[in-house]
Amino acid sequence: MVKYALFVGCSAKTNTPELLKSVQAVSAKLNIELYEIKEASCCGATHLQDYNEFTALVLNARNLAYASKIGCELVTICDTCQFVLSSANERLKSDKKLLQSVNDKLAEIGMEYKCDVKVKALLDVVNHAMKSAVIEKPFNNFNIAPYFGCHALGSAELKNIVKLVGGNVVEYVHSNSACGFHAYNQNIASQLAAKVLTDAIDQNADIIVTSCPLCHLSLDAKQKAAQKAAKRDVKIPVLHAYQMIGLALGIDKQTLGFNHNFTTKFF
Amino acid sequence: MNTQKVNFKIFRFNSESDYLPAYKTYEIDVCKNDVVLDILNKVKNEIDGSFSYRRSCRHGICGICGVKVNSKSILACKQNVYELIEQFGHDLVIEPQDTKRAVKDLIIDKSDYWAKYNSVNPCLVAKPNDCELENIVSQDDALRIDNADYCIECGACYYACQSLSVNENFLGPAALTKTYRFTSDVRDNAKQDRLEIVNKPLSGIWDCVKCYACTEVCPKGIDPMGKITRLCNQSFAFGVVKDNPAAASTSFVVNSIQNSGLLDNSGFMSFGDSGFMPQSFGMVMHEKIPLFGGEKCEKIDEIKTLMRNTKGEE
Numbered sequence A: 001m002v003k004y005a006l007f008v009g010c011s012a013k014t015n016t017p018e019l020l021k022s023v024q025a026v027s028a029k030l031n032i033e034l035y036e037i038k039e040a041s042c043c044g045a046t047h048l049q050d051y052n053e054f055t056a057l058v059l060n061a062r063n064l065a066y067a068s069k070i071g072c073e074l075v076t077i078c079d080t081c082q083f084v085l086s087s088a089n090e091r092l093k094s095d096k097k098l099l100q101s102v103n104d105k106l107a108e109i110g111m112e113y114k115c116d117v118k119v120k121a122l123l124d125v126v127n128h129a130m131k132s133a134v135i136e137k138p139f140n141n142f143n144i145a146p147y148f149g150c151h152a153l154g155s156a157e158l159k160n161i162v163k164l165v166g167g168n169v170v171e172y173v174h175s176n177s178a179c180g181f182h183a184y185n186q187n188i189a190s191q192l193a194a195k196v197l198t199d200a201i202d203q204n205a206d207i208i209v210t211s212c213p214l215c216h217l218s219l220d221a222k223q224k225a226a227q228k229a230a231k232r233d234v235k236i237p238v239l240h241a242y243q244m245i246g247l248a249l250g251i252d253k254q255t256l257g258f259n260h261n262f263t264t265k266f267f
Numbered sequence B: 001m002n003t004q005k006v007n008f009k010i011f012r013f014n015s016e017s018d019y020l021p022a023y024k025t026y027e028i029d030v031c032k033n034d035v036v037l038d039i040l041n042k043v044k045n046e047i048d049g050s051f052s053y054r055r056s057c058r059h060g061i062c063g064i065c066g067v068k069v070n071s072k073s074i075l076a077c078k079q080n081v082y083e084l085i086e087q088f089g090h091d092l093v094i095e096p097q098d099t100k101r102a103v104k105d106l107i108i109d110k111s112d113y114w115a116k117y118n119s120v121n122p123c124l125v126a127k128p129n130d131c132e133l134e135n136i137v138s139q140d141d142a143l144r145i146d147n148a149d150y151c152i153e154c155g156a157c158y159y160a161c162q163s164l165s166v167n168e169n170f171l172g173p174a175a176l177t178k179t180y181r182f183t184s185d186v187r188d189n190a191k192q193d194r195l196e197i198v199n200k201p202l203s204g205i206w207d208c209v210k211c212y213a214c215t216e217v218c219p220k221g222i223d224p225m226g227k228i229t230r231l232c233n234q235s236f237a238f239g240v241v242k243d244n245p246a247a248a249s250t251s252f253v254v255n256s257i258q259n260s261g262l263l264d265n266s267g268f269m270s271f272g273d274s275g276f277m278p279q280s281f282g283m284v285m286h287e288k289i290p291l292f293g294g295e296k297c298e299k300i301d302e303i304k305t306l307m308r309n310t311k312g313e314e
Helices: A017-029 A053-070 A079-094 A096-107 A122-130 A156-164 A186-202 A213-221 A223-230 A241-248 B036-047 B081-088 B111-119 B139-143 B156-160 B162-166 B173-183 B191-198 B213-217 B224-237 B245-260 B265-269 B274-285 B300-309
Strands: A002-007 A032-036 A074-076 A119-121 A143-147 A207-210 A238-240 B003-012 B022-031 B066-069 B072-075 B091-095 B102-104
Touching (some): A002 A053, A002 A122, A017 A032, A017 A238, A017 A241, A053 A096, A074 A079, A074 A122, A079 A119, A079 A213, A122 A156, A122 A241, A143 A186, A156 A241, A186 A223, A186 B162, A207 A213, A213 A223, A213 B265, A238 A241, B003 B036, B003 B081, B036 B081, B036 B091, B066 B156, B072 B156, B081 B091, B156 B162, B156 B173, B156 B213, B173 B191, B191 B224, B245 B265
Parallel strands (some): A002 A074, A074 A119, A143 A207, A207 A238, B003 B091
Antiparallel strands (some): B066 B072
């Protein structure tokens, strides 16, 4: 059994419960042991950074320090968390002066970060574990469009997983474009989501899968708004990567939290 | 010499005579050290003299030869072709930075870029008579500019910007980086005015969608997104942020984290538009919004202490 410290993130805790459900189900099936970092705060999602970059860095150093207490690698299940935490980690590792001033603040709550934690995406771990897994229900004849979003450039894992579950990978230009979640102006947000949805549909995708819960909210929960902006039909089911993996591994829909999805009429 | 055969599909268009653009394919042998500009020169000098593109210094300084290869923004004189083959294979599509603005082949109309550049007053505002001696800037103060002055105005970030692709009013990463170059300069006397300009709704810093495309493509490694974040910090610090709904959403994030340690995404998504209400209802129906109080992280007092104690620090 491999052990990891799980940084759940705000989305999986509140607005995308299906993500946490499917992550737990898939990890159990693949023998990956996850310890939730219960003290972890929000990573700031690039918005706390707008208010005060230093505050966000100190909170993330605290998150990393709690992962260090558990004593194993930290894994994330959200692209924005992954991006923010890993870049905070890199900054602290490369800038001794900055690390000192961050640790001065952490000392006020009796903590210290020693730069001894690795930040990884859980998808990376799952990708390796999948190689020896039994695919019970393959996605044969399905055109699956992997959507990487803008905060995860390491797109090889998701593509590889789509192949492992038997799907045809759909290549499309906007697979790495922004989903619009971070736009405060909802009109702009819908237009960005519409670009991704229409592009995937035009390239004959049957399903979109994403590794990021924020992208999922934009493409799934707000699909109707995107449809209005696109002025055409953009109906397409959008799944979390872990939901797709779960289905392929033979886990039932209830366990994977399909009742929380807006767009699952095909399943 | 070892070479590889590559199919270059190049965008061809003449705005004076053509109704639609066309892509012409050229099969060219590429050497290990060839950059994209070498290929463009080969096409012009050996195959078709009417092919047009901008080039000048060949050293990544003038910033004029920016193009896109397979949708990736690059400087033609800096980008090695073998690297592109490794990333995209042997079929490469060379296009102007923005096909909608094409004038002739790879040459685009950059007038909107320069209009936005000019609108942020891109020069130092200081009275030389203020100081009797030389205006000496300490090394620490100079480092605050954080390479923002390295910008060569190539436009790679501007034409890769996701926000701009759906909102033509957005100033774009280059003009905002230029603004930061002066708001972080200790000698500048117009910081307040500059921050007012970039705080306007629809065009300013709050309309960045945080995709980091600008940081990814910048050939000088300037990190425009980081500069935009710091402009936001400065706007709070200088008290420029007022009734802007986007800034209100940032304050919402701060309060949310202060109260529960977590960010309430559903609340965040409902900012700036009342049209989200039906979706919020749908989210309750799909049990995506907890009705009886959200979760809190453990040891919330620590977060409150840290947020209080880091307030106002850089």
